[in-house]
Amino acid sequence: MIKITNLEKIYRTDLVETVALNKMSFDVRKGEFVAIMGPSGCGKSTLLNILGLLDDCNGGSFLFDGIEVAKFNEQKRADLRKKNIGFVFQSFNLIDELTTYENVELPLIYNNVKAADRKVLVEEALDKMQIMHRRNHYPQQLSGGQQQRVAVARAVVNNPKLILADEPTGNLDSHNGNEVMDMLTTLNGQGTTIIMVTHSEHDAQYAHRIIRMLDGEKVTENILRELDYVHN
């Protein structure tokens, strides 16, 4: 589903040139759950931003579903992103002025989904994340675990092909963290491809494969378990 080859990202200021990604190459198959690990500043987040079509790269190739997207402009990237990718953040990033229901509904609004269809999809997602009873609460009225469940519901409501998770349990205690990891695993079991950046060895064990990075380069790749079923 994703194939990157010799991907490069360099940050330049007047005085310093920092190589964030140095000829990085790997691929992710459809339905796979990949964990990316490495120390702070190794380029994990930069990689995730490029994979999420939030940032561009300075060189190399990035195939998304067989399409070269490395040279896409902002508009094309945004279109591709909103139809195919869901995001889960460490700090949840819910919109404070919107209720649980409205936060989850937002991607559907931006995708011009009809009101009647939105209702069905939002309720389905809230149900799946077991947060239906909090549908009218505002983010600040929810616990951290609940907020992250809302964030996951929001990420999946659009039924994206790919979920990018940036340390999704970073702000949670172990109990809530495990719950979120279970949800991601369930989603993955239902066919959604997941790429997750994490510092937690424990969380990484949920993945099929761990890619370890250092100084902008891939250093190792461990396969934990085989993909049960390859989606076409």
Add this chain to the structure above:
Amino acid sequence: MWKHYLKTAWRSLKVNRFYSALNIAGLAIGLATGIMLLLWVQNEFSYDKFNKQYRNIYQLSAHFTSNGKEIVWGNVPGPLSVIAKNIPGIQSMVRIAYAGDVLATQDETKTFDNNAIVYADSSLLTIFDFELIKGNKKNFLPNPYSVALSQTIAKKIFGTDDVIGKIVRFDKDNFTITSVFKSIPKNSSIAMNVILPMAYRGKKFTENGGNGNWKTIDEDMGDYSFYDYVLLYPNANPKVVSKQLSDAYFNARKGEGNNVQKTDFKFENLADVHLIGNDGDISGLRMVEIMMLVSILILIIASINYVNLSTARSLMRLKEVSVKKIIGASKWQLFFQFILETFVLFAIASVISIGLIFVLMPLYNNISGKELSFSLLDIHTLGMLFIVVLGALLSSSIYPALLLSSFQPLAIMRGTKIAGFKTATFRKVLVVLQFAISFALLVSTIIMSNQMRYMRNKDLGYNKSYVFSVSFPDEASQHFDAIKTELQKTHSILSTGTSDAYDISNVGSSTSDINWQGKSANDNLIIAQVTMDKDFISTMKYRFIEGGNFSGTPADSNKFVLNETAVKAMDLKPPYVGQQISFHADTGNIIGVLKDFNFRPLTEAISPIIFFTAWGRGNMLYVRTTGAEAQNAIAAVEKEYKKYNTSKTPFSYNFLDKSFEAHYQSQQRTSALFTTFAAIAIFISCLGLFGLATYTAQVKTKEIGIRKVLGASVGNIVQLISKDFLKLVIIAVVIATPLAYWAMHKWLQGFAYKTSIGIFTFIIAAVIVMLIAFATIGFKAFKAARANPVKSLKTE
């Protein structure tokens, strides 16, 4: 989608109550002020346009040259309308002449003064759309003793407007009411509430023997007392018609000899009459344009507040924009969300501003001297409201919406402050603009009130304090000797003098009928003329520079007193006393020359004036009293007035300094309006500054904490926050100073006598603006500086 946008907008307003309130307050005040000013402007531009044919109606004025200078008279001679009948482009013409102000009931038991009673030709209603309520439009004044009353005056006299056939009395004659017209709109440059037939005036003129060989008003070429209006055919060229009329008039006067000077009768379109003087003076129009500019500037200031507060606070919305973009919002979707947010805020501000306008309208009318009304049912008002709100909405919403919707979604991933820095400069520019406008308005206000004070205190060349004048009816003025003798016995009266000048601070009568030895053939000197008695000059405290006063004997009839400007304009050489001049029918000598004094408003330079006695001593009594005794003096004069008055004309008096002030009413109103709007502009600017200072204190919470921990005093912190803002205010002052100087220099050019623009004015204005700005920022800065540093460090 829209529902979502509205919901978000409403919640965002609610969450940021403080900033929303600041924005709404600034916008509501700005919109209300802008709209009220524009109502004034709209009213000024609407004058006379209720007349459907206004595009083809022109007012006439007489133009001729005197001493190389163009002299313009707003009134023209009577025969012009007879001559006009032969000019093909003229469809209709009307003469209007002032008749008086006192009307009485038939039995003269009740009199009504302060009316605008005019004589008019019966063609009046074929040109102007004054609405008749009762009577026949084609023949509304069927005979010389018919009269048309306005509905208001009819009700005032009879308690009803059903008055056809009833009788009123004017100038010892009875008039039968044949028409009642709806009171003339306020925005008419022609004011009248009683219309008498011009035929009556003509009849009286002929009965009284006419003027020399001229036996009817249609012949009297010398009487320039008519306001004439012509209605041209739509295809007629006013310039061509005006020339034809002037030529025809010149030809008609040829019989009088070769000395007749050519007079140009120029046409001014009715739509321009209110704002442009017939001498081309556009100061009225300029003032309306300035007010329009001020209203736009105030709207700009209010819009800037919104732009500044929303862009300054854009950092706070970084997360929201990033998240929304990441989950699929396009730039345009976000753009419309922010536009809608501004729209909601504007809707609230508009509703409040409409409320404010309704509440403030009476006060505003009081200041502006108008009777403006604000009605949401009026299509023009609605249109203006729409344009103003839309204009302000667009100018305040687009930039912040573009800025906010352009944030890159990555911002949130990096958690950096990538936005905000670029907009800081833009905000600074806007703050400078706001304060430059406010400062310029403040400087203008100070200079205008300086000028008003200057005029009030200027040495006019005589003492105008505690002098009042009373107009005596003709029959009473025959007894002036007895009246004056009686009044001199009253200790409250210092002296009395009589004159024919109704208002000696604005002498209206002038002539060119003066000759002296050495007068060149093309010299057409126009000289103001005043007849008076021998006590007038001493009562007014005019000062002689040469010679002396009249003696009060019949020998005075060929003696003349002139002012300095007159003898200079006549190119006489001193000593002036004894030199011979001819004035009207009399030839005689100069007996005295007065030091120059102002006998016209200070917008005009002193011109030549002559005092003489040949035409009697007038019917105006001027009385000098003292501050403490004024009431007694008035009572004493009133007693004498009633003793000799048989005409039932009510007693009234005018203090000279009051009539002097009245000449500057429009300037004083302008000054008052400016003061109000300068205050509002500064207030709105400060609201914005307050918001920005609050925001700065918020984002600098951590910095302030760290500095305090390192030992900074409260003073240091206040300085830290205030310094940058005050710098902007100083830049604004520097930029606005030359602009304000230039504008006020121009304004002062409208006055012949003017105050100087000193550097001190600018310093005072700068200090005021700085102090207000500092008080605004200082309050927030002080609060931030006093906060507990431990607490502020925790907030990051």
